[in-house]
Amino acid sequence: MFDDLDASLAAVLDDTGAPSEVRTADVSFAVPDKDFTPxxxxxxxxxxxxxxxxxxxxxxxxxxxxxxxxxxxxxxxxRVDCTYLITAWSAMTGGHRVTEEHRLLGSSLLWLSRFPVVPDSFLRGALKTPPQPFPLAATVAQTRESASVGEFWNALGIAPRPAFSLTVTVALQPFTETETFPDLKAVELRSGLLTDPQLRGRVLDPALAAVPGASVHLVEATRTVISGSSGSFGFADVPFGTYTLTVRSAGRPDVTSTVDYDQDAQVHDVILTGP
Structure with missing residues (x-):
């Protein structure tokens, strides 16, 4: 993933619209330590x-x-922020080296500032296929100076250099598992009375079609009703609590379902298995 981000940023810097000094400069992602001498x-x-x-x-x-x-x-x-430190390097000496490095650094700063989002046309590898779920936001020159900056350059073993930051936010997917759901074809609203609650629902087949004539047994209350033409059933005068529903229908396996019945959860459908 990070190598693909490197390649994507290299494509941005190599674009034909970039300033000539940026487009013709070599692009490196190596650690700019004391051994880095391009x-x-x-x-x-x-x-x-x-x-x-x-x-x-x-x-x-x-x-x-x-x-x-x-x-x-x-x-x-x-969502991960990837922060680069961008520096310019010249093979010249003296004042010519400083001039060339500053020109390149300034031009690259202005060019990269054009892209608050990295365009899809520049994306490479895993950042392109499959497509990122969110645009790759990019911020330039947002790092604040602090006491740790000196420690950073000391760790690299070189004198501090003019630099700016580039932070790109990418999406990383640690999970490969997915779930699939059918399209929503209809919405059914079923109301209940708070003053006269009833444990009720419908008996449905795997395709969510009504199953009439099914036997619905409320185990804890030792009560049984038969589902109506729309598969509906109901038990009045039942105290709120947790109950077990056992449903039997000819030609299908019995189904047992545990439901939590209360004033705000009066409707509990039961879906059968089998043909």
Whole structure:
């Protein structure tokens, strides 16, 4: 994934619309330490921090329509901020080196600032196929100076250099499991009376069609009713609580369902198995 992000950013810098000094510079993702001595003008993008973006954390699943109908649902991906330190390097010496590095650094800053979102046309590898579920947001030059900056350069073993940050937010999917659901074809509203509650519902087959004439037994109350023409059944004068429903229908296996019946949960359908 991170190598694909590297390739995507290299494509941005190599675009024909980029300034010539940016487009012709070599692009490196190596660690810019004391051993980094490029022999030509180079723009270095050092990926030095990868951190979850907790502001964008969302536990709601992602859903997409399927070509043959229905929907696919999968867990929300991890949103991760990938932060690069961008520096410019010249093979010249003295003032010419400084001039060339500053020109390249400034031009790359202005060019990358054009893209608050990395366009899909630049995406490579796993960032392109399958498509990212969210646009790749990019922020430029947002890193604040702090006491740790000196420690950072010391760890690399070189003197501090002019640099700016580039942070790209990508989506990583740790989970491959998906669930599929059929299209919603109808919505049925069934009301209940708070002053005269009733444990009720419908007996349905696997296709959600009504099953009339089924025997519905309320185990704890030792009561039995027969489902009507619409598959409906009901038990009046039942105290709120947890109950067991056993449903029998000719030619089908018996089905037992445990339900929590209370004032706000009076309707409990039972779906049978088998033909």
């Amino acid at each position: 022999g030509q003008v180079t723009l270095n993008l050092f990926l030095h921090e990868v951190q979850e973006n907790r502001v964008l954390r969302d536990d709601a699943p992602l859903q997409r329509p399927l070509a043959g109908g229905g929907w696919e649902s999968r867990r929300a991906p991890l």
